[in-house]
Amino acid sequence: MDNTFAELYAPRPDIPFAVKYRATCHCAAVRYEVSADPVDAKMCHCATCQTLHGAPMQWAAIFHKHYVRISQGLDRIRFYNSETGSRDRRPPCKLRCVLCGTPIADEGRNMWLAFPALFNFGAAVPEAFRPTCHIFYGPRSMDVMDDLPKWSGHKDKSSLL
Secondary structure, three states: OOOHHHHHOOOOHHHHHHHEEEOOOOOOEEEEEEEEOOOEEEEEEEEHHHHHOOOOEEEEEEEHHHHHEEEOOOHHHEEOOOOOOOOOOOOOEEEOOOOOOOEEEEEOEEEEEEEEEOOOOOOOHHHHHOOOEEEEOOOOOOOOOOOOOEEEEEEOOOOOO
16 A cells, blocks of 8 residues: 555544544444544436445535544555556555445545445434435436436536436
């Protein structure tokens, strides 16, 4: 694992890091923490998310990367860049646990797309993690009957369906 990755997910001295949420893969080999609420949460219906998650949609909570810290298992993370089809850690890329295969997150250039199902919230999902919309709803594999806006592409950058 290169030092850049380890340094990127270590606390920054100029930003206080108090753990607010903890996430783990299925086998607990990879663990990470975040120190802030997500800036948004969305349900993505794009074909890539459907294929890589083996599900009709992906629920993602979006954080600034500097609020994320890998606390265990840096050496247990496998990267996949879907744009190049390679195992390069070149954002945007996907992260999985090498042992159990759990999707850990999507790493963007500045953002971290976490999967809320990996967090231990206790009795209820915090309001900040509740989805605000559906994105790439056109290629959906099933209709979702809720009151959330449904965008043809990215939120606020495409048409509402």
